[in-house]
Amino acid sequence: MAVGARQLLGRLLTGRLGRPGCGCDQCPLAAPADVRRVTLFGSPNVGKSAIFNQLTGAYTVVSNYPGTTVEVARGRVRVGDVLLELCDCPGSYSLVPSSEDERVARDLLLEEQADLVVHVADAIHLRRMLPLTLQLIEAGLPVALDLNIVDEAARAGLHVDPDRLGRDLGIPVVATSAATGLGIDRLRALVTGRPPTPSAFTVGYPPDIEEAVARIGDLLRADYPISRRAIALLLLQRDEGMRQRVLASDPGQLPEIDRVVAETEARFPHPLAVPITLARQRAAERLSRAALTQAAPAPRPSLAEALGRLTVQPAAGLLFLAVVLYVGLYLIVGKLGAGVLVDFLDERVFGDLVNPAVTGFVERLLPWPTWAALFVGEYGLVTLGLRYAVAIVLPLVGVFFLVFALLEDTGYLPRLALLVDRLFKRIGLSGRAVIPMVLGLGCDTMATLVTRVLETRRERLIATFLLALAIPCSAQLGVILGLLSGHPAGLAIWAGVVLGVFLLSGYLAARLLPGEAARFYLEIPPLRLPSARNVAAKTLARLRWYGAEVIPLFLLASVVIWVGQISGIFGLALAGLRPVVGALGLPDAAADAFLFGFLRRDYGAARIFDVHAAGRVSGIPLVVAMVTITLFIPCVAQLLIMVRERGLRTALAMVALILPFAFGVGWVLNFVLTTLRVQI
Amino acid sequence: MPDIELSEPAEELLAALWAAEEEGGERAERHSAPTDQERAEAARELAEAGLAQESDGELSLTEQGRREARSVIRRERLAERLLADVLNLGEGQVAEAACRFEHCLQRGIDDRICTLLGHPRICPHGRPIPPGDCCREGARAAPSVISALADLTPGCSGAIAYLQTKRRDMLQRLLSMGATPGTPVRVVQTFPSFVCHLGQGQIAVDRETAQDIYIRVSSTPPPARRPGLWPRGLHRFRFRRGRPR
Numbered sequence A: 001m002a003v004g005a006r007q008l009l010g011r012l013l014t015g016r017l018g019r020p021g022c023g024c025d026q027c028p029l030a031a032p033a034d035v036r037r038v039t040l041f042g043s044p045n046v047g048k049s050a051i052f053n054q055l056t057g058a059y060t061v062v063s064n065y066p067g068t069t070v071e072v073a074r075g076r077v078r079v080g081d082v083l084l085e086l087c088d089c090p091g092s093y094s095l096v097p098s099s100e101d102e103r104v105a106r107d108l109l110l111e112e113q114a115d116l117v118v119h120v121a122d123a124i125h126l127r128r129m130l131p132l133t134l135q136l137i138e139a140g141l142p143v144a145l146d147l148n149i150v151d152e153a154a155r156a157g158l159h160v161d162p163d164r165l166g167r168d169l170g171i172p173v174v175a176t177s178a179a180t181g182l183g184i185d186r187l188r189a190l191v192t193g194r195p196p197t198p199s200a201f202t203v204g205y206p207p208d209i210e211e212a213v214a215r216i217g218d219l220l221r222a223d224y225p226i227s228r229r230a231i232a233l234l235l236l237q238r239d240e241g242m243r244q245r246v247l248a249s250d251p252g253q254l255p256e257i258d259r260v261v262a263e264t265e266a267r268f269p270h271p272l273a274v275p276i277t278l279a280r281q282r283a284a285e286r287l288s289r290a291a292l293t294q295a296a297p298a299p300r301p302s303l304a305e306a307l308g309r310l311t312v313q314p315a316a317g318l319l320f321l322a323v324v325l326y327v328g329l330y331l332i333v334g335k336l337g338a339g340v341l342v343d344f345l346d347e348r349v350f351g352d353l354v355n356p357a358v359t360g361f362v363e364r365l366l367p368w369p370t371w372a373a374l375f376v377g378e379y380g381l382v383t384l385g386l387r388y389a390v391a392i393v394l395p396l397v398g399v400f401f402l403v404f405a406l407l408e409d410t411g412y413l414p415r416l417a418l419l420v421d422r423l424f425k426r427i428g429l430s431g432r433a434v435i436p437m438v439l440g441l442g443c444d445t446m447a448t449l450v451t452r453v454l455e456t457r458r459e460r461l462i463a464t465f466l467l468a469l470a471i472p473c474s475a476q477l478g479v480i481l482g483l484l485s486g487h488p489a490g491l492a493i494w495a496g497v498v499l500g501v502f503l504l505s506g507y508l509a510a511r512l513l514p515g516e517a518a519r520f521y522l523e524i525p526p527l528r529l530p531s532a533r534n535v536a537a538k539t540l541a542r543l544r545w546y547g548a549e550v551i552p553l554f555l556l557a558s559v560v561i562w563v564g565q566i567s568g569i570f571g572l573a574l575a576g577l578r579p580v581v582g583a584l585g586l587p588d589a590a591a592d593a594f595l596f597g598f599l600r601r602d603y604g605a606a607r608i609f610d611v612h613a614a615g616r617v618s619g620i621p622l623v624v625a626m627v628t629i630t631l632f633i634p635c636v637a638q639l640l641i642m643v644r645e646r647g648l649r650t651a652l653a654m655v656a657l658i659l660p661f662a663f664g665v666g667w668v669l670n671f672v673l674t675t676l677r678v679q680i
Numbered sequence B: 001m002p003d004i005e006l007s008e009p010a011e012e013l014l015a016a017l018w019a020a021e022e023e024g025g026e027r028a029e030r031h032s033a034p035t036d037q038e039r040a041e042a043a044r045e046l047a048e049a050g051l052a053q054e055s056d057g058e059l060s061l062t063e064q065g066r067r068e069a070r071s072v073i074r075r076e077r078l079a080e081r082l083l084a085d086v087l088n089l090g091e092g093q094v095a096e097a098a099c100r101f102e103h104c105l106q107r108g109i110d111d112r113i114c115t116l117l118g119h120p121r122i123c124p125h126g127r128p129i130p131p132g133d134c135c136r137e138g139a140r141a142a143p144s145v146i147s148a149l150a151d152l153t154p155g156c157s158g159a160i161a162y163l164q165t166k167r168r169d170m171l172q173r174l175l176s177m178g179a180t181p182g183t184p185v186r187v188v189q190t191f192p193s194f195v196c197h198l199g200q201g202q203i204a205v206d207r208e209t210a211q212d213i214y215i216r217v218s219s220t221p222p223p224a225r226r227p228g229l230w231p232r233g234l235h236r237f238r239f240r241r242g243r244p245r
Helices: A002-014 A048-056 A100-112 A123-138 A150-155 A162-169 A184-192 A207-219 A228-236 A240-249 A251-266 A273-291 A302-312 A314-365 A369-375 A381-410 A412-426 A431-440 A444-453 A457-470 A474-484 A488-512 A532-567 A569-583 A588-599 A601-613 A619-631 A636-646 A648-675 B008-023 B036-048 B063-086 B091-104 B109-116 B133-137 B168-176
Strands: A034-041 A073-079 A082-088 A116-122 A143-148 A158-160 A173-175 A292-294 A521-523 B052-055 B058-061 B146-148 B157-163 B184-189 B194-198 B201-205 B213-219
Touching: A034 A048, A034 A100, A034 A184, A048 A073, A048 A082, A048 A116, A048 A143, A048 A184, A082 A184, A100 A240, A100 A444, A116 A123, A116 A184, A123 A143, A123 A150, A123 A158, A123 A228, A123 A273, A123 B168, A143 A162, A143 A184, A150 A158, A162 A173, A162 A273, A173 A184, A207 A228, A207 A251, A207 A273, A228 A240, A228 A251, A240 A251, A273 A292, A273 B168, A302 A314, A302 A412, A302 B184, A314 A369, A314 A381, A314 A412, A314 A474, A369 A381, A369 A532, A381 A412, A381 A431, A381 A474, A381 A532, A381 A601, A412 A431, A412 A488, A412 A521, A412 B201, A431 A444, A431 A457, A444 A457, A444 A532, A444 A636, A457 A488, A457 A619, A457 A636, A457 A648, A474 A488, A474 A601, A474 A619, A488 A619, A488 A648, A521 B168, A532 A569, A532 A636, A569 A588, A569 A648, A588 A601, A588 A619, A601 A619, A619 A648, A636 A648, B008 B036, B008 B052, B008 B058, B008 B063, B008 B091, B036 B052, B058 B063, B063 B091, B063 B109, B063 B146, B063 B157, B063 B213, B109 B133, B157 B168
Parallel strands: A034 A082, A034 A116, A116 A143, A143 A173
Antiparallel strands: A073 A082, A158 A292, A521 B201, B052 B058, B146 B213, B157 B184, B157 B213, B184 B194, B194 B201
């Protein structure tokens, strides 16, 4: 039923029902159009998202870091008579998935039944890219190859002959550079043109494997979205996902198939993935040798090279990191974001203009104080909800996303990953986890989603837990840096305690959680000068995502508080929290900050900002409040993502652990600081 | 331990008994299967040398036999590695030649070959190579032809010889990241992670992964890279990071 409705909706949207549209040229609803469903597939960091953006004009997040497309991006665009439905998959190295995002990509490829699968590849690393092309061809899919980043390849002295490669492979091949727009017209013509017929190119495997492939192929009875040869090869490589599919469609045949797999495995010393991969590599080697010419590479800009070398060396790298943190977090997010921007928006725009105007307007319109309180006043929709969202949180998050986008586009993050890998191993993570952790400093909700790039369940669990516990988001960070910037000792205590909790709880989690330690291996892209276009696109795309998440929740929170207030529940909850807050040495007014913190993490910090501005909290209580709020439970949005990604039980267990822990640390800190009579 | 001269079939049988103990299964026969009479003769020879004993028709290794068998297996698998990695023989040739080669490898030479190959831990078929004294002492002074990435110093270059890992997903990843046999490698740094140029790109791996990537070394940097910075002899006291235990 639901599927039927969705299909109908899809047809309505794509105009397949022959429904007349609005008549304009751009509108996807316009008159009967030829629909082309195109899937972009390829390894991480080859520019799939950039190609997607070039083709659709929309912006997904594009970065110089493997694995940023964790969710599938879709776009629809009209080119001439053709309606193009594009789908951008998370990066995959192979059709055998080894992480969650690769699984998403593979399933998508199987389910989508696209008219054309475009394998986007990095021309510089053609030899490494071709095995995936071969797998797609093997799967019997209509494949085209897009050799991207040819401009950089040319700078490295590599020239690819797309026509030669296309003839050898029997598929259309185009050369593009998504950054400069080179070749995009040809690609657009290709994806909107008549879909190619599947290629007949085959890779020859060792005889024992070919025999097993034939036997398994004969055993498969049901209809599959990809060729039997490809399924047989996946089964021989012990692809559990594919085995489950076969179990569902051909349950009777599975025991026999398993026997063939086991028999074939016994004939090889290694897992069968090795001879299969090597056979493809050899074919790729041959193909790329025929299509590539290597001239003397143009001299690389030596500054980028030297900087690239420096940033991975331990001492220089740490110094570089300190500079990045100081400039990026302290100066830009703290001083510029929390200081200048928030001050301006909160005091000038809302304080002087919006609030008085809206208050006056609402009070004239709604003479009943209870109803007026929904919109204006201490907890009003406009004066609280909208003000927090627009004046306090948005500028902070926006500025952070800008800094993050800059770091991403230069290729600095993988370098940071290799620097911290050893430290991260101690807390049960690999260097790869630096991405969600740093992103968490912007928005923990988004970062929890990005933990998908981590390979083991154990690593994802630990990362999710640490994000929920000890990584302050940029809204908190901005407020904290803003409030404590006048108290260097307070800032140092806060940073020390939070970092200590991060390391200690990570260390304990790594000791307590069973499972194999994560391995670290990562490609290090060359350092590039960030392109303004990319940085702007990334910042905007993230902000748009954030805006869609945050503003409704902020407004909803205002309504919840209003309901809580008039019904008296809010007062009761506050009364319940007061003793707890009092035990931490905090004034009663801080209680609502914690209550707000349940609704949104950043909300709580923003509330402390107000309480501080009113002069009701400073010194030791301020530091204690900051530490507790930082460790405190995640906001509603993050909690929802935690439940979705890790399951309800795990998420609740984490909250049950974090809540008393945060207050406990706050209590101990207050006790220690007051006993030692620390002056802040 | 006195050197025991064994006939070829006896050595074969000894190795077969070891493999049976190791895997709890039978060992792939590499030659034409021995006849019952050959086998009986070999068994008698082992029993006379005190290397094996027969009970209930089951032949099993004695303690001394186990030591002897371990050495035979070690030589055999090292020979396989040598033929496969250094001489680049194909799979069929390796099995045949290793079999003959192993018998010529005298005790003591195996340690040299082991060092030359960078103290490999598994044979080309994925079975463990029993470690010798050289592996335990970490004798790395002698030049190695094949070496684990983890044992190389910055500036070394060569090409990937083979990967050894039981983790299928990781193997797949490394292969698709371009770490395929034959790809040129240049080590850039070894701390805090191993960074190397790989073909046209650059990769970073941790020490554990670096121990699984074996490299045919073609050039090593001159030993004293910064002459004059340290007084002669003082280098012994310099902090050497990342030496494996």
